[in-house]
Amino acid sequence: MKRYEIRLAGSGGQGLILAGIILAEAAGVHDGKFVCQTQSYGPEARGGASKAEVVISDEEIDYPQVIKPDLLLCMNQRSCEAYAFDLKPDGLMVVDDSFVHDTLTTLAVPLPFTKIAREEVGREQTANIVALGALAVLSGVVSLASLKTAVLARIPPGTGELNEKALDAGIAAAGRYLEEKAGKSQ
Amino acid sequence: MKRYEIRLAGSGGQGLILAGIILAEAAGVHDGKFVCQTQSYGPEARGGASKAEVVISDEEIDYPQVIKPDLLLCMNQRSCEAYAFDLKPDGLMVVDDSFVHDTLTTLAVPLPFTKIAREEVGREQTANIVALGALAVLSGVVSLASLKTAVLARIPPGTGELNEKALDAGIAAAGRYLEEKAGKSQ
Numbered sequence: 065m066k067r068y069e070i071r072l073a074g075s076g077g078q079g080l081i082l083a084g085i086i087l088a089e090a091a092g093v094h095d096g097k098f099v100c101q102t103q104s105y106g107p108e109a110r111g112g113a114s115k116a117e118v119v120i121s122d123e124e125i126d127y128p129q130v131i132k133p134d135l136l137l138c139m140n141q142r143s144c145e146a147y148a149f150d151l152k153p154d155g156l157m158v159v160d161d162s163f164v165h166d167t168l169t170t171l172a173v174p175l176p177f178t179k180i181a182r183e184e185v186g187r188e189q190t191a192n193i194v195a196l197g198a199l200a201v202l203s204g205v206v207s208l209a210s211l212k213t214a215v216l217a218r219i220p221p222g223t224g225e226l227n228e229k230a231l232d233a234g235i236a237a238a239g240r241y242l243e244e245k246a247g248k249s250q
Numbered sequence: 251m252k253r254y255e256i257r258l259a260g261s262g263g264q265g266l267i268l269a270g271i272i273l274a275e276a277a278g279v280h281d282g283k284f285v286c287q288t289q290s291y292g293p294e295a296r297g298g299a300s301k302a303e304v305v306i307s308d309e310e311i312d313y314p315q316v317i318k319p320d321l322l323l324c325m326n327q328r329s330c331e332a333y334a335f336d337l338k339p340d341g342l343m344v345v346d347d348s349f350v351h352d353t354l355t356t357l358a359v360p361l362p363f364t365k366i367a368r369e370e371v372g373r374e375q376t377a378n379i380v381a382l383g384a385l386a387v388l389s390g391v392v393s394l395a396s397l398k399t400a401v402l403a404r405i406p407p408g409t410g411e412l413n414e415k416a417l418d419a420g421i422a423a424a425g426r427y428l429e430e431k432a433g434k435s436q
Contacts, residue, residue, distance in 0.1 A: 085267060085271075085289070092290075092291025093262075098290075098291070099289075099290065100289070100291075102287065102314055104286050104314070105278025105287075106285070106310065220406035
């Protein structure tokens with residue numbers, strides 16, 4: 065893996081910065097890659113937009129920000145509109161279709177992270193962790209074991225069980241998606 | 251303020267990544283500056299080192315990482331040794347002298363953040379928030395009101411009072427330091 069660029073985008077309050085930190089620690093501390101993790105704030109942050117970027121590489125990283133994402137997560141409609149066309153031609157776009165109704169491309173993977181967090185996990189605020197579980201399965205960019213370790217290291221005390229449940233729900237949702245897709249293509 | 255570079259360095263587990271996020275949100279979301287906040291992980295992260303960087307500017311930021319810090323926080327001895335000589339000539343270096351015994355320069359400001367967190371706040375893990383309060387006073391780079399808002403937005407639920415106490419203890423410690431220094435120079 066030369067250089068793999070990830071952008072997590074949505075609204076403030078959806079936990080994308082924490083998700084970026086967790087993903088970076090999974091890859092950097094536990095999987096032993098070189099990783100840079102960046103947040104940028106500017107005029108757009110005052111409008112409630114949130115964006116976290118992670119660059120993962122087997123080699124030292126010269127430029128720490130995302131140029132063209134290999135993996136793009138859009139947790140709301142506006143982030144799709146802002147970033148869908150930045151994606152690399154063979155990149156992977158995943159959207160939370162609890163909120164995104166027009167993905168702007170038929171190649172996006174729609175999964176209802178927030179709905180899963182609310183209905184399966186029992187806490188809407190775990191949508192970020194649900195999404196991380198799914199991203200790990202769909203992209204293969206971090207190991208599930210490292211991701212679980214990194215999640216448990218960063219969440220508030222006493223929420224381990226809840227967040228493990230969220231992670232597992234995301235992994236299962238991505239698994240169902242891949243199964244269905246394989247079924248269709250047969 | 252054209253471009254102001256901050257590096258927070260120490261051991262994994264000292265809460266420097268959270269401190270970087272809080273500082274970035276105070277300046278970017280609440281004070282309305284352009285801000286980039288970066289963590290890098292690599293071979294050194296496996297040795298337990300931790301580093302968070304924040305670049306704050308009134309203008310859009312071209313390069314998001316710290317080149318030569320204007321403000322350097324060292325929470326352990328090793329980070330002093332690694333970074334003391336990167337500091338800008340007129341930069342500000344602040345060290346946690348609970349752990350740092352040789353600051354390598356007489357210009358560093360020594361404050362016992364971890365000791366204050368343990369003895370005054372009652373919880374050693376709040377040393378990062380104690381340090382943020384002191385950095386805000388010593389550097390003036392973020393407003394205390396924005397910093398408090400940003401702290402309260404990022405800490406685990408139920409720890410608001412504790413973290414406000416930590417922030418205030420850091421502000422007071424920096425105040426005492428400035429007073430003493432002013433006294434000496436008279």
